[in-house]
Ligand SMILES: Nc1ncnc2c1ncn2[C@@H]1O[C@H](COP(=O)(O)OP(=O)(O)O)[C@@H](O)[C@H]1O
């Protein structure tokens with residue numbers, strides 16, 4: 010898995026300051042691994058998302074960074090210092106919890122003032138900081154309310170304000186937006202990007218929503234089964250997925266498995282003909298099983314018999330700006346094709362051909 | 376585990392053991408307390424039952440329990456009464472608890488107060504009230520006579536003893552059933568109806584099997600408590616209703632025969648343990664409800680139970696439909712409501728009736744009193760004996776509350792917060808005093824304190840009351856801690872609070888309601904406790920209940936009613952305070 014280490018895919022950041030460096034950090038509960046040993050460098054001022062399905066170890070990694078859980082082994086360097094054994098309250102970290110974790114017995118103001126009081130600030134200074142923080146999240150009028158008197162979105166913003174008020178240099182957010190409805194979530198995403206720009210803090214954002222990850226991040230750390238699957242910019246992850254998991258978890262991909270027949274073609278059971286692969290296939294040896302992925306928007310539908318594959322249209326899903334077609338191949342597998350706009354050129358049950366540019370084919374490790 | 380919260384209680388506490396209030400070591404003082412003052416004395420009486428005063432082995436005392444015809448008759452009475460009481464309590468309480476569980480949380484809270492008031496009113500006061508209310512000259516007795524019944528023989532028989540014990544224990548039974556009943560009613564019954572079950576079928580197929588766990592718990596507590604009951608048979612029974620508790624008191628307090636007393640204690644203890652095993656295994660009740668650690672899907676008892684429930688449900692469904700169609704004006708829920716209110720009213724009778732008795736102007740206890748006066752309160756407040764007993768009860772209650780909350784809360788913290796395997800064992804150990812009759816604990820402590828020269832001392836009473844209060848307070852605090860959102864503490868840590876400050880600024884304010892409830896509970900238990908007071912207090916150091924108890928046998932006069940009203944007043948105020956606190960605790 011050498012190619013998956015962050016250093017390989019993050020050359021462009023090589024000169025930036027490293028904010029956090031997880032060195033082989035891992036967490037085992039009894040014998041089961043919540044997080045396998047991972048190597049991860051996060052750069053100062055970057056917004057990195059941990060993306061992965063439920064149970065992939067995102068929360069565990071976040072807890073390790075916050076110091077709420079002690080690692081089974083490995084080191085955690087923050088700002089160049091080894092902070093593996095540092096108590097959570099001594100770390101310069103802010104956490105926005107998924108359930109907000111607002112203190113129910115304190116008002117909004119008191120909640121936001123809490124971290125300032127813990128840092129021994131005078132009430133007068135903290136009062137102005139609290140009102141600034143409330144202003145930043147647009148809740149000036151709600152300072153005297155109790156958390157349970159606020160809506161979910163408002164509670165979310167209080168949690169954000171409570172985290173921002175003491176200007177931590179590293180902010181962790183665990184699925185912080187997943188409880189909000191779509192509109193509110195998108196508004197908060199814009200808010201977070203703005204705050205990230207204005208405060209120049211480093212943000213680690215956990216989500217299981219790939220759209221959210223693509224929209225927010227400087228880089229995405231894709232996790233699966235307690236390990237890092239791939240690390241890179243949203244564009245890299247979308248355009249150059251390295252594994253079947255990456256190709257299917259982020260966006261949709263048509264994945265075909267087969268064997269490398271020669272340097273430029275693979276054989277598979279969806280077609281008698283060999284399929285051209287434009288990209289490099291150095292990773293796979295001849296005759297070895299491998300998979301290829303083609304994004305639905307790169308597949309074109311043509312008249313029957315004229316393309317690379319033939320199939321039958323079995324479903325058509327209209328989604329406003331585009332239409333998705335499901336095409337069933339002779340061996341029963343289904344290809345998704347994305348057609349811009351709502352133009353209906355094809356009928357359900359019609360036999361069509363599918364073509365694509367070999368340069369859009371990606372070879373995946375299996 | 377699809378939920379993805381940043382921290383959950385048990386995973387934060389791994390790491391370093393001393394990291395925060397989650398260490399299992401926190402349980403050490405509490406465990407030591409129960410080891411010394413509960414387990415050791417209890418084991419000790421097992422030994423001393425077969426060890427004579429001369430230090431030699433002798434099984435004579437233990438055998439005499441079964442061979443002496445008078446003893447074995449008492450044992451038979453005791454176990455028969457305990458079984459009868461258990462069955463009656465469960466049958467009477469079940470519909471009441473079911474009715475209560477169908478009310479909204481707010482209504483239920485109000486109605487529960489009417490159950491909690493008689494629950495917290497001491498058995499002594501309630502039975503004393505019955506003594507007057509059902510006495511030869513009472514209105515009720517005259518009414519029964521005028522109807523052609525034996526009004527002059529209402530008291531001092533088996534029926535009235537059963538009635539008295541059942542009346543005393545029904546509130547406990549309902550309270551023990553409520554958590555399970557509420558859980559089932561809230562979440563699952565509506566699901567069952569949306570899945571197409573009629574109310575009758577939903578009851579028989581879903582509610583009944585799932586409620587069995589609550590029934591088993593309640594039944595067990597009733598059985599164990601009634602085994603050691605001595606107040607009711609002493610006050611309302613004839614010599615033929617003598618139960619083993621009375622024999623133990625006689626053997627130890629009057630005859631100083633520790634070995635014989637222990638032998639009875641051992642039989643009680645064994646009876647209680649057999650009860651536990653019966654309830655847990657043979658009835659397989661928790662198995663029917665599923666979810667208990669070791670219930671097997673193919674367990675025969677479980678399958679039979681479910682099969683029976685569904686059969687009855689199917690059979691009764693048309694009956695219920697027919698009933699609904701025929702008696703449109705009188706739905707079953709009305710009947711259930713009327714029944715429940717009647718039971719509640721009956722529970723309140725002695726509690727309410729004792730008040731006018733205390734304000735009588737006459738020289739004898741009577742209901743209704745001939746006139747109003749405060750003379751008996753004046754007597755009470757002027758009596759140095761009563762005043763000393765009252766002051767002592769307050770002092771011991773406060774000390775007991777302080778000691779118990781420390782023991783119970785530290786252990787509850789350890790059990791909730793540590794991931795140690797020992798936590799489960801400690802939990803069971805702390806619940807175990809519940810299944811040991813108080814009489815047995817008292818005898819054991821009597822031995823221990825005799826060696827430590829703690830008999831007839833306030834310290835002895837405080838320690839004894841704390842042993843009895845510990846499991847109850849432990850549950851109160853434990854449920855508060857289990858309900859606490861520990862992620863808030865993690866949040867406080869990440870916001871820069873040291874563990875100490877996080878505890879005082881976040882944890883403590885949020886659990887203070889539970890701690891207050893625990894304190895009040897401990898005080899109330901101590902304030903009304905009679906068994907320990909009888910044994911450990913000796914003749915010299917008397918608490919309020921002890922003074923009441925001895926005066927009932929010496930001279931029944933309205934001062935007793937006045938003292939009872941004082942007890943009732945204190946209890947009511949404190950229990951209302953507890954209600955207010957718990958109401959307050961939930962702002963949302
Ligand atoms: N305290 C714990 N004890 C045992 N297993 C745990 C614990 N916490 C997490 N796990 C396991 O570790 C894995 C990763 O969990 P988590 O980090 O919460 O995943 P995510 O946040 O990505 O959904 C899961 O399989 C989970 O069951």
Ligand SMILES: [Mg+2]
Pocket residue numbers: 064067068069378379380
């Ligand atoms: Mg998670």
